[in-house]
Amino acid sequence: MADPEDHFLVKRTLDGDQLAFGTLVQRYQGVVSRTVHRTLGISLDHEDAVQEVFIRAFNSLSQFDRSRPFGPWIVRIAANYCIDQLRRERLRRHRLWTDLEEAEQEKLLNTLSRKPEFEFMVSESPERYEEVAMSLLEELKPRDRVSFLLREVEGLPYREVAEALNTSELGARIRVSRSRKQVQQKFREYLKGARKGMKK
């Protein structure tokens, strides 16, 4: 459902109202910032990346179909930006958690796959769990990673995930399902690696 206020702001922006575009940015900077950050990870030029998304949106604002909602449209631009960045350079962070002793790695991984233990342990070293989670997501192909995040973390309906990725709803479902399986598979590989290391 299209938000009339968003459409008013889009119209005002196209008429040359800078303040209207500022308000539009204000309304959507949260979701764009989260999408960029969760997809690309921690980056020094995070703000530049978010700004670039809004500049791209501004430059193609005249093509925005005003019979549709603005939110999925801006998320689509953010998703495309992230996919471009991921394809350009395989962004990989240094995996600090792999510097841990194998026994600790195994404990960390086991905790991540068990809800009660995780809820108890996460407050002790949230950054370690974040590293493992982001490492697992880095294993996914760019479009799969974005679809996984939009569905599993942002909780967007498949229709909006499809719109963001410029694909069909079925295509979005296949990508999300495949990503879930890959996350599970990579997780098992990590666990196997940690156990193997312990045996050495």
Add this chain to the structure above:
Amino acid sequence: MKLCSFLDRYRDGELDAAERFQFENHLEECEDCRATVDLLDNIGKIVATVDVPLRSGFAERTARMAFSQRRSWDAMLLSLIRPARAWAAAAAVFLALGWFMKPILFAPSEGEGEIEALLTGTDSEMAREMGRIQTDEELLSLLQQEANR
């Protein structure tokens, strides 16, 4: 095993009440499915907390930047919207260049100039002689005589 295939629909909240009941019972027994559900839930929770706040005034700065760079876009757009102007400018540059380059590009060489002058009859006596010439040998001999003169 059949119930393991419910996992995606369970994650997406698309199972009906009976299927959901069945799958939740299955989770009690199937360690693989339980680990996957817990893993996905936990990853979702961690990633959801990851956020970087933007500095205050971000929206205003972004709007200002967008509008300031639009001016250069306008200039590009104008040249596309008004091709006649761009074409006229290109043609004028081309003509001007052609006019300036003409003496260089089409200037006759020194030798050509001499023969041309001979053939067009700037020298009336020569012109009369030229009128009588039938062969190349006669032309050469005339030119030699002229050179010796």
